[in-house]
Amino acid sequence: MKNYEKKSFFTSFFLFFITLIILSSIVLYMYHEDKVKDIKQNILYQMKDYTFDFKNKMFSLDIIENDTNKQLFKIYDCKEGLCAYFEAPSTGPYLLKVVYDKKKYEKLYNEFLIKTFKFSIVIFFLLLIISLGFAIYSLRPMKEALHLLEDFLKDLIHDLNTPATSILLNSRLLRKRGDFEEIERIELSAKTISSLYKNLELITPNSITKDESVFVEELINKKIEVLHKIYPNIEFIKNLKNLEIKNNTNAVERIIDNILTNACKYNKKKGQVIISIKNQTLIIKDTGIGIKNTKKVFQRYYKENETGLGIGLSIVKQLCDTLDIKISIESKEAEGTQVKLVFP
Known part of the structure; x- marks a missing residue:
């Protein structure tokens, strides 16, 4: 692959790949936030059930004084882990504080993160393959155009060499008949064309x-x-x-x-x-x-x-x-x- 092809390939690849990664990251972030809410909401409903029989070993219970700042049936992040507040069965200024242990929540959250990470790796490689395919496909029109240009240059080089050589040979023959300034100018112009021909000939050099x-x-x-x-x-x-x-x-x-x-x-x-x-x-x-x-x-x-x-x-x-x-x-x-x- 030539330098300009490499540059075009990597530019197309990285632009497409980075765009897909950004979009995928946004989607994964939204999925993460939504899933965390679902996990917490599920724990909250289990806490509610726990207040009826107090038999679930996943939770711990505490009785606290009623606090108007604490909203009932809402999950909070607290020092112990996840907490929620419910009305106490007995009358009085007290609330039931149900706690989901911090370590248990971290374990549950980490399991979710591992699954998400594995899924992200699969998505990453899938996007990588898609980006490679897009970059290769985007090179095709340029390759075809450059191939046509190189064919045109080869034909041009071939056609340019013949008249340049002819002019040089005839100018040398004219010199034998007489040395004129005009002949020298023609010869110099022909040498300039010949130099251009040699440059064009080495645009795509083979083994040297x-x-x-x-x-x-x-x-x-x-x-x-x-x-x-x-x-x-x-x-x-x-x-x-x-x-x-x-x-x-x-x-x-x-x-x-x-x-x-x-x-x-x-x-x-x-x-x-x-x-x-x-x-x-x-x-x-x-x-x-x-x-x-x-x-x-x-x-x-x-x-x-x-x-x-x-x-x-x-x-x-x-x-x-x-x-x-x-x-x-x-x-x-x-x-x-x-x-x-x-x-x-």
Whole structure:
């Protein structure tokens, strides 16, 4: 199950489950209160019967002075347990106080609680199963829609590759006839389309081998050469040294490509991109507009402005996780962004 599917599943599950639990708790509470009243009412009627023959060993009897505050034939919680007051057979200012022992009542109440608890567990698991079924069922429309979208993207990727390759090949053939600025622009545009194609191709990567020798400095210089032509006003400051890692060349190239492209795209008019390598760490810093929410920036289709597709950094994070590369982003609005890659 993919991350967005997990998020949707757990959101649907917990919302439905919590709602059912709250409703069930209210019903159980009302049942509890009603049942306790029934238990007490039943004890009260037994107390009434006891006043006729005084033979029931469940109760104890006391005679007290008449108290106008004590209502007859009503059960009270008292120190001894449950108490009720009845008229004494003889005349005089006295009342019969019938007591149901506290321990006996607690035993009766606890038995009721155990039954209720067992019933609650059954209800809990039943609601859990219902919520799981609801969450799974609610995922079906989204899965179908995403499946259609992925099929569409695969077709789009396939159709995008052919014209991009054709443009690049023909621009190189035209260069042999004469080197014109217009040809270079066409070639750069075709490379941009090709870069987008490679990004789309890695939206749902399959197994990626990590046994190739990757020269990080070479990949950076190769990308800067292209970006310098597209963004001539951006200054690239490099503090690089040879860094060879065992990984996947195409995937690492995609990571560096996306980060450097973003550093240029969202930079100031005459901004800077500072690239440095320290030990196994690549640091790319820019003087651009910054990122408002660095926590959301890796989410697919998340955008903070109208430009872009919102998939570049999502692919970067997905590839970093696959390649065991640690990525972190620090950013301040109107000051710039720093991306740090720690290679294994």
